[in-house]
Amino acid sequence: MNGSAIERIVIVGGGTAGWMTAAALAHRLQGLPVSITLVESEEIGTVGVGEATVPHIRFFNARLGIDEADFMRRTSATFKLGIEFRNWGRKGDSYIHPFGVFGEEIEGVAFHHLWARFARAGGRDAVEAFSLPVLAARMDRFAHPDSDPESLLSTYSYAYQFDAGLYAAYLRAYAEARGVRRVEGRITAALQHAETGFVDSVVLESGERVAGELFVDCSGFRGLLIEQALHAGYEDWSHWLPCDRAVAVPCRSEAALSPYTRATALDAGWAWRIPLQHRVGNGHVYCSSHISDEAARDALLGQIEGEPIAEPRLLRFTTGRRRKQWDRNVVAIGLAAGFLEPLESTSIHLIQLAIGRLLDHWPDRDWDPFCAREYNRLMDLEYERVRDFLILHYHATERDDTPFWRQVRTMAVPESLAHRLETFRKRGVVVNYRDGMFLDASWIAVYLGQRVIPEAGDPRSEALSDAGLMLRLAAMRDDYARMAAQLPTQAAFLARIGANAS
Amino acid sequence: MPADAPLATITIAGGGFAGWLAASLLARALPDLAISLVEVPGPDRSLGVAAAADVLLPDDLPLLGEAGWNGPDLLRGGRAGFVLGTALSGWRADGATAFMPYGEIGAPLGPIPFHQLVSTMRRRGQPVNMANYALGALAAQAGRFAPPPPGDETVHAALTFGLSIDTARLAEMLRGDALERGVRLAGTWHGEAVQRGDGGVQRLVLADGTSLAADLVIDASGPASPLSGARDDWSPWFPFDRVASARRTSEAPAPPYVHCDAHHAGWQSFAPLADGVGELFVFSSADAPGAPAAEPFAPGCQQAAWTGNVVRIGGAAAQHDPVAGLQLHLALADVLRLIALFPAACEHPAEAAEYNRQWREKTECAFDTALLRLACSGALGAVWDRLRARALPDRAAYRRDLYAANGRVVLHDGEVLEEAGWTALFDALCVQPRKGDALSDALPSAKITAHFAAIRQAMIAAVGRMPPYQALMAQVAA
Numbered sequence: 001m002n003g004s005a006i007e008r009i010v011i012v013g014g015g016t017a018g019w020m021t022a023a024a025l026a027h028r029l030q031g032l033p034v035s036i037t038l039v040e041s042e043e044i045g046t047v048g049v050g051e052a053t054v055p056h057i058r059f060f061n062a063r064l065g066i067d068e069a070d071f072m073r074r075t076s077a078t079f080k081l082g083i084e085f086r087n088w089g090r091k092g093d094s095y096i097h098p099f100g101v102f103g104e105e106i107e108g109v110a111f112h113h114l115w116a117r118f119a120r121a122g123g124r125d126a127v128e129a130f131s132l133p134v135l136a137a138r139m140d141r142f143a144h145p146d147s148d149p150e151s152l153l154s155t156y157s158y159a160y161q162f163d164a165g166l167y168a169a170y171l172r173a174y175a176e177a178r179g180v181r182r183v184e185g186r187i188t189a190a191l192q193h194a195e196t197g198f199v200d201s202v203v204l205e206s207g208e209r210v211a212g213e214l215f216v217d218c219s220g221f222r223g224l225l226i227e228q229a230l231h232a233g234y235e236d237w238s239h240w241l242p243c244d245r246a247v248a249v250p251c252r253s254e255a256a257l258s259p260y261t262r263a264t265a266l267d268a269g270w271a272w273r274i275p276l277q278h279r280v281g282n283g284h285v286y287c288s289s290h291i292s293d294e295a296a297r298d299a300l301l302g303q304i305e306g307e308p309i310a311e312p313r314l315l316r317f318t319t320g321r322r323r324k325q326w327d328r329n330v331v332a333i334g335l336a337a338g339f340l341e342p343l344e345s346t347s348i349h350l351i352q353l354a355i356g357r358l359l360d361h362w363p364d365r366d367w368d369p370f371c372a373r374e375y376n377r378l379m380d381l382e383y384e385r386v387r388d389f390l391i392l393h394y395h396a397t398e399r400d401d402t403p404f405w406r407q408v409r410t411m412a413v414p415e416s417l418a419h420r421l422e423t424f425r426k427r428g429v430v431v432n433y434r435d436g437m438f439l440d441a442s443w444i445a446v447y448l449g450q451r452v453i454p455e456a457g458d459p460r461s462e463a464l465s466d467a468g469l470m471l472r473l474a475a476m477r478d479d480y481a482r483m484a485a486q487l488p489t490q491a492a493f494l495a496r497i498g499a500n501a502s
Numbered sequence: 503m504p505a506d507a508p509l510a511t512i513t514i515a516g517g518g519f520a521g522w523l524a525a526s527l528l529a530r531a532l533p534d535l536a537i538s539l540v541e542v543p544g545p546d547r548s549l550g551v552a553a554a555a556d557v558l559l560p561d562d563l564p565l566l567g568e569a570g571w572n573g574p575d576l577l578r579g580g581r582a583g584f585v586l587g588t589a590l591s592g593w594r595a596d597g598a599t600a601f602m603p604y605g606e607i608g609a610p611l612g613p614i615p616f617h618q619l620v621s622t623m624r625r626r627g628q629p630v631n632m633a634n635y636a637l638g639a640l641a642a643q644a645g646r647f648a649p650p651p652p653g654d655e656t657v658h659a660a661l662t663f664g665l666s667i668d669t670a671r672l673a674e675m676l677r678g679d680a681l682e683r684g685v686r687l688a689g690t691w692h693g694e695a696v697q698r699g700d701g702g703v704q705r706l707v708l709a710d711g712t713s714l715a716a717d718l719v720i721d722a723s724g725p726a727s728p729l730s731g732a733r734d735d736w737s738p739w740f741p742f743d744r745v746a747s748a749r750r751t752s753e754a755p756a757p758p759y760v761h762c763d764a765h766h767a768g769w770q771s772f773a774p775l776a777d778g779v780g781e782l783f784v785f786s787s788a789d790a791p792g793a794p795a796a797e798p799f800a801p802g803c804q805q806a807a808w809t810g811n812v813v814r815i816g817g818a819a820a821q822h823d824p825v826a827g828l829q830l831h832l833a834l835a836d837v838l839r840l841i842a843l844f845p846a847a848c849e850h851p852a853e854a855a856e857y858n859r860q861w862r863e864k865t866e867c868a869f870d871t872a873l874l875r876l877a878c879s880g881a882l883g884a885v886w887d888r889l890r891a892r893a894l895p896d897r898a899a900y901r902r903d904l905y906a907a908n909g910r911v912v913l914h915d916g917e918v919l920e921e922a923g924w925t926a927l928f929d930a931l932c933v934q935p936r937k938g939d940a941l942s943d944a945l946p947s948a949k950i951t952a953h954f955a956a957i958r959q960a961m962i963a964a965v966g967r968m969p970p971y972q973a974l975m976a977q978v979a980a
Contacts, residue, residue, distance in 0.1 A: 005940055028613070423855070423856045425852075434917075462534070
């Protein structure tokens with residue numbers, strides 16, 4: 001260890017971000033002379049809207065050595081194959097953005113070009129007939145993917161839907177077993193170095209001081225250290241993503257266990273439905289200048305499937321990003337770093353990414369400015385790319401039935417997104433970048449699902465004859481349908497692997 | 503011509519390597535297109551500078567394979583030699599030689615990258631030569647080589663190689679292929695064209711007075727193209743302005759790496775061919791008044807590669823200082839990008855915009871690669887001193903400064919080097935991180951040393967099982 005190594009880490013705030021950070025650091029720094037303290041107050045609720053995840057979470061759990069069945073039992077988790085979007089392109093539409101690909105390429109031509117060729121000619125086959133995870137999701141079926149690339153079972157990945165509060169508790173037990181010290185108490189002040197502004201310690205209501213060298217701010221929206229102490233600044237993106245409130249309520253589960261999350265577009269926002277083993281999480285994300293809190297709550301309560309099991313809770317937010325997610329000796333993770341609505345279940349992934357990047361750029365007490373600079377550059381890119389993907393959902397719509405939809409349909413979008421949309425619309429090319437979590441298949445799912453059909457395709461696809469192509473596609477479709485029908489139901493699969501919550 | 507009419511005819515301007523590469527790959531990918539090619543008199547500068555040998559990077563080989571040209575064809579047609587990396591002499595201030603291998607160097611220890619482990623050990627006073635832990639460097643040193651067999655899962659599978667090819671010979675083979683696939687050789691072009699208002703071309707006027715119209719014109723006529731548009735000049739960054747090239751034959755194949763030698767007025771490289779060596783001699787005319795005859799060249803790039811219906815590829819789009827050996831890689835990337843984005847209709851602003859975006863990304867990354875290769879060197883001479891005295895452009899400076907701070911590598915969308923390649927470049931030129939990875943620094947030396955020893959032992963054993971390079975090349979020749 002060099003003489004200036006970080007020896008005391010303080011994580012401010014429990015919740016999903018705080019305990020994921022604590023668990024990952026405890027695992028990775030095991031054996032080093034480092035203390036990790038997490039300060040949280042039971043009086044302050046956690047937001048816990050991030051109940052649905054993306055497949056990357058499996059690598060986070062695997063790296064920590066977490067057993068899947070055990071974790072699923074204790075967080076009441078279900079499997080997730082994708083997200084169903086209802087009423088987005090038009091009212092009455094439904095498509096699933098799966099964790100997987102559509103179809104197979106033929107003669108080096110990407111599948112979506114082949115599909116679009118028939119769609120332009122009036123073909124009726126829905127693109128979801130060519131996706132195993134979508135077909136399985138529609139039938140509430142699930143099985144683990146296969147690693148054999150020849151198998152159709154290798155064409156998808158999966159994530160989980162879980163109770164974020166139980167996940168935080170699960171990781172808390174993991175972290176505490178590995179030496180993380182938890183301090184209960186409300187923080188009343190942050191003491192900063194007079195000249196540099198570096199945070200030296202936080203002071204609790206009890207008068208106790210918790211000192212450290214590196215502070216991880218997981219305090220949520222308000223950014224107790226990153227904003228209230230350091231004034232890192234906030235970049236407001238609400239002109240592109242105008243929803244600014246959410247009301248959330250869990251209810252009893254009345255339907256089969258669906259291996260997918262649902263996002264239903266409403267008049268001035270959208271509603272989520274996240275099926276867990278013991279309940280269903282529901283919420284309504286909306287734009288307060290288009291709908292009142294009461295009306296938003298009523299809209300939510302009017303469409304949930306079962307009896308509510310808690311009072312509806314209201315959340316306020318401003319979509320955007322902290323101008324510096326790492327400022328001096330404070331790294332903001334989770335909602336303290338920025339807010340992007342959970343339309344594509346990105347919250348937990350952004351936490352996970354931040355933890356990984358922090359470890360990649362692990363500082364020492366000399367605080368080389370390059371660590372923070374490169375960390376911020378990379379995190380900025382990730383947030384921007386998620387932002388663009390979310391805006392796509394609102395903007396690529398034909399809906400004009402409410403002032404809200406007219407606004408988002410016609411608003412100016414970031415240049416980066418305008419170029420992507422135009423390139424796909426004209427020629428079916430998916431513009432993509434090295435950084436950014438959503439790969440080509442995700443962009444294609446949303447484009448096609450929201451009726452952005454390329455006006456022209458890859459000229460190489462014209463070399464294939466109509467009849468030959470139709471036969472190949474029909475065979476593909478039959479294979480997917482046959483395979484999907486053979487999968488067990490999710491309920492049966494959970495029981496088979498011993499993942500049923502008691 | 504209606505804007506949405508299908509794009510049916512192509513004219514390629516320039517019958518050098520880049521032109522015939524485009525002709526062959528397009529004819530294979532889009533057999534229904536009517537492709538004509540017009541030749542441009544004079545030496546082949548279609549890739550940028552005229553070099554006797556150019557290098558295909560390791561990642562180029564599978565791409566060419568998918569496009570229809572596999573390794574044996576390239577070896578035979580290009581009289582190629584294998585390339586495991588670049589040996590440098592005269593590039594370091596300490597006078598030492600260095601080797602920049604292709605492929606991974608060493609292996610990570612858990613989550614900690616190998617070069618961070620190296621950095622930790624060096625700061626503890628133990629000298630470590632990264633090339634001692636690179637399979638390609640060890641194979642080159644031992645004079646042994648064999649491509650890993652398909653499906654191989656041993657250490658041998660990590661052996662990463664490119665090909666050095668005789669550009670003129672391979673162009674001949676591509677030409678034969680293109681003509682066989684129906685590409686029409688339409689005549690000779692001296693540069694006369696009827697322009698359109700939008701930066702495009704209505705028709706080319708040929709030497710015999712006839713006209714050739716096309717929906718799309720691919721300009722492969724090199725940096726001095728008559729179809730050139732607005733251009734960015736890079737000469738403030740790149741002081742070398744003269745190039746000479748020669749092909750020498752030899753009895754035995756040259757060893758499987760490029761040798762690059764810095765001298766007081768520039769640099770010289772030797773690329774291995776099956777039956778000789780391709781030499782390139784690049785220097786600053788101001789610093790070598792008595793130098794032998796050489797051609798002038800001026801690094802720079804077009805502001806847009808694709809304007810109207812004209813796509814400029816290879817040297818017609820950008821002329822790089824050839825120090826990083828990228829000009830063949832970049833021309834191939836241009837052709838493959840054109841095929842991937844091939845327009846459906848005569849008017850195609852969306853395809854052109856995306857092509858230009860990707861091309862710009864790649865061009866900027868290649869610019870940084872060449873510039874840092876020169877600006878980080880410790881070579882002796884007034885021109886090198888001038889080069890180092892200039893402040894670098896922001897993006898290139900950030901790459902160097904970040905690596906020098908903590909050994910992190912910046913990766914943008916259009917990289918020609920990945921993390922291992924950048925590490926090899928910086929390390930070979932003595933750019934060393936001031937600080938290491940704090941988590942690497944926490945490891946005991948004994949653990950790192952044991953990890954290093956295990957890697958080296960496995961690699962040396964793998965190299966020992968490879969045949970002598972000369973024997974392999976004799977087999978290829980037979």
